[in-house]
Amino acid sequence: MATTQMGIINLALGRIGVKKIAAIDEDSTQRIAATDIWDYIRDEVLEAREWKFAKTRDEIDIYILRLTDENGNYFVDENGDTITVSDGLSYGNQYAYELPTDFLRIAKGSKLYPAVYSDYNAEVSWLIESLYDVAGDGLEHLVLTTDFYVEDTPYYITYIRKVTNVAAWTPAFIKAFAFRLAQELALTLTEGMQKYEAMGI
Numbered sequence: 001m002a003t004t005q006m007g008i009i010n011l012a013l014g015r016i017g018v019k020k021i022a023a024i025d026e027d028s029t030q031r032i033a034a035t036d037i038w039d040y041i042r043d044e045v046l047e048a049r050e051w052k053f054a055k056t057r058d059e060i061d062i063y064i065l066r067l068t069d070e071n072g073n074y075f076v077d078e079n080g081d082t083i084t085v086s087d088g089l090s091y092g093n094q095y096a097y098e099l100p101t102d103f104l105r106i107a108k109g110s111k112l113y114p115a116v117y118s119d120y121n122a123e124v125s126w127l128i129e130s131l132y133d134v135a136g137d138g139l140e141h142l143v144l145t146t147d148f149y150v151e152d153t154p155y156y157i158t159y160i161r162k163v164t165n166v167a168a169w170t171p172a173f174i175k176a177f178a179f180r181l182a183q184e185l186a187l188t189l190t191e192g193m194q195k196y197e198a199m200g201i
Contacts, residue, residue, distance in 0.1 A: 003166045008178055009034045015182035018189050033188045034181065041184060045177045046160060047104045053170055054163050055107050059154045060097040060144060096131065096143040102161040103142070109158045116144065120153040 010020040013030055021031045046054050106128065109115035116126045126146045144157065163169065169177070 003169060003174065005166055008166060008174060011178040012182035012185060015179065016186045016190055030189055033185055037184055041181050042177060043104060043162060045173070045180050046163065050107055051160065051170070051173055053168055054160050055158065056161050057113060057156055057158045058100055059156050060099060062095065062097055094147055095149040096145045097155055099142055099144055100161065104160045104162055107158045107160050113158060115158050116155065118150065118153050118155045120150045124148045
């Protein structure tokens, strides 16, 4: 049987003794409660462990090339244009790289491929930071910052990604996710703090 969102929700509902749903778009309290928190719980459980199916390696692009003053308030992008931001990079890191849109966290690397590396320098110091308005859009952006940069030398990261397709989930992840979903739904659907705490993870 194919893995479906409805099937996983029903697995969670069964754990707390709540009536199962018959359709993923039905107008029931339990369906609405489950789908409202689905994305949040999914990302939480994905981020919690080094799930092999969610682990990947990718190249990241330079976002900010250099601080333009000693106060860290201005940056120059790859086109040489100055960008104003509210906060400078932390700990002296002068270069920021755009993270993939499906990024959740950095994962463990290997001896051959460290978690963060470049072709020029096998291992580098890095931080994940949230910067405001780095793209001139007035929004917060999660970026990887370093104190090392060589022109035309890409960086690579090993990371845990968001996997939204349930068909790609492993049985172990489905079990962990359904348990965590059930725990959260126990509060909403059964108003059972005791049951919630009993399912603590």
